[in-house]
Amino acid sequence: MKKVLGALPGWLLALPFSVLAAEPVASAATAAAAPVANSGVAGQLTQLVFGLLLVLGLIFFLAWLLRRVQQAGPAGKGQVIELIGSRALGPRDRLMLVQVGNEQILLGLSPGSITALHVLKEPVQVPGGTEKATPEFAQHLLRMLGKDQKDKK
Numbered sequence: 001m002k003k004v005l006g007a008l009p010g011w012l013l014a015l016p017f018s019v020l021a022a023e024p025v026a027s028a029a030t031a032a033a034a035p036v037a038n039s040g041v042a043g044q045l046t047q048l049v050f051g052l053l054l055v056l057g058l059i060f061f062l063a064w065l066l067r068r069v070q071q072a073g074p075a076g077k078g079q080v081i082e083l084i085g086s087r088a089l090g091p092r093d094r095l096m097l098v099q100v101g102n103e104q105i106l107l108g109l110s111p112g113s114i115t116a117l118h119v120l121k122e123p124v125q126v127p128g129g130t131e132k133a134t135p136e137f138a139q140h141l142l143r144m145l146g147k148d149q150k151d152k153k
Helices: 002-033 039-071 135-143
Strands: 081-089 096-100 103-110 113-120
Touching: none
Parallel strands: none
Antiparallel strands: 081 096, 096 103, 103 113
């Protein structure tokens, strides 16, 4: 699969040039049959637009396909490692609380290193279900708009 995806950018670049390379032969044949002024330019422009749309559509399709393939990988719902929480300490440093099985580990992340800072003896209880904490500004804005936090889902 990686070989095919690795070869695609060269193929995608060659597609518009192959369309343009084939055009002089087609326009020479039509020019010999019936000389029409400016029809070659309109035909080339139309062909260029359709080629561009084809390439863009192919790019979006491949991006969609890549996302689907990555979701179907081993990182499914049966994960053993789960991120409990994270806190930024600076622009590049952060603390992360990770649960592995029944253990929770506090990790320090900095550029180029991950350090296990502490293994918690008692797991930290995560407050209330799946509802994420909302910053104060967002809560105030929701109140101003007349929407409740529970209406969000």
